[in-house]
Amino acid sequence: MSDTQLAPVLNRRRFLALLAGSAALACNSRLLIRPVYAAGPFTLPPLPYPEQALSPTISANTVAFHYGKHHQGYVNKLNELVAGTPLAEQSLNGVITATVGKADQAAIFNNAAQVWNHTFYWNSLRPKGGGKPTGALADLIDHSFGGYDPFKAEFTKVATSQFGSGWAWLVKDGDKLTIAKTSNADTPIAHGQKPLLTVDVWEHAYYLDYQNRRADYVAAVLDNLINWEFAAQNLAAAT
Numbered sequence: 049m050s051d052t053q054l055a056p057v058l059n060r061r062r063f064l065a066l067l068a069g070s071a072a073l074a075c076n077s078r079l080l081i082r083p084v085y086a087a088g089p090f091t092l093p094p095l096p097y098p099e100q101a102l103s104p105t106i107s108a109n110t111v112a113f114h115y116g117k118h119h120q121g122y123v124n125k126l127n128e129l130v131a132g133t134p135l136a137e138q139s140l141n142g143v144i145t146a147t148v149g150k151a152d153q154a155a156i157f158n159n160a161a162q163v164w165n166h167t168f169y170w171n172s173l174r175p176k177g178g179g180k181p182t183g184a185l186a187d188l189i190d191h192s193f194g195g196y197d198p199f200k201a202e203f204t205k206v207a208t209s210q211f212g213s214g215w216a217w218l219v220k221d222g223d224k225l226t227i228a229k230t231s232n233a234d235t236p237i238a239h240g241q242k243p244l245l246t247v248d249v250w251e252h253a254y255y256l257d258y259q260n261r262r263a264d265y266v267a268a269v270l271d272n273l274i275n276w277e278f279a280a281q282n283l284a285a286a287t
């Protein structure tokens with residue numbers, strides 16, 4: 049998720065842009081007056097497990113729509129919006145920080161942030177995950193919330209109190225952890241926060257399996273799917 053990890057993609061993109069630029073210069077001198085940007089630079093990262101791997105907590109049908117239609121849709125829309133602009137040359141994190149809070153770039157921010165949020169979400173889950181974490185993360189949860197059960201109660205409360213579409217996050221805040229919620233596409237990384245894990249609470253994340261029972265979905269994800277190894281990696285990177 050870091051810029052470093054995106055570097056090979058950037059390099060390849062720059063290479064392709066150069067290639068496209070040379071070809072364009074050779075056949076169309078009008079393009080000399082402005083730089084040529086490669087179109088469609090953002091791609092849908094592979095799902096870290098098969099679509100049926102989160103079942104029965106999250107069905108293969110939900111994952112197929114959520115990943116294959118919604119997540120892919122944000123990638124496609126983002127590529128469409130940045131094509132031919134300098135933003136097409138940025139990393140995904142770069143696009144998010146360059147467009148946050150700018151009313152005329154809200155559509156780009158929303159789609160870029162949703163690409164990032166969903167990739168982070170799929171990695172926040174794993175088959176046979178959930179339950180209590182161990183090690184440094186468990187200690188920090190005890191220190192921050194007074195134990196795993198109060199953490200779980202607080203996370204569920206925040207996730208269910210997010211009005212309308214959004215996200216619930218476990219975030220590192222100084223030497224403690226806190227639970228945060230964001231609306232629609234908004235993301236902690238746009239505000240300098242360091243998320244450890246997230247649960248998508250847009251209706252498309254749970255409606256096919258749980259209908260309106262968001263609290264049941266959140267509880268089942270915490271019990272069965274949360275990827276504490278991913279959260280521990282993010283904690284180590286943030287410390």
Ligand code: MN
Pocket residue numbers: 114118166248250252253
């Ligand atoms: Mn979603």
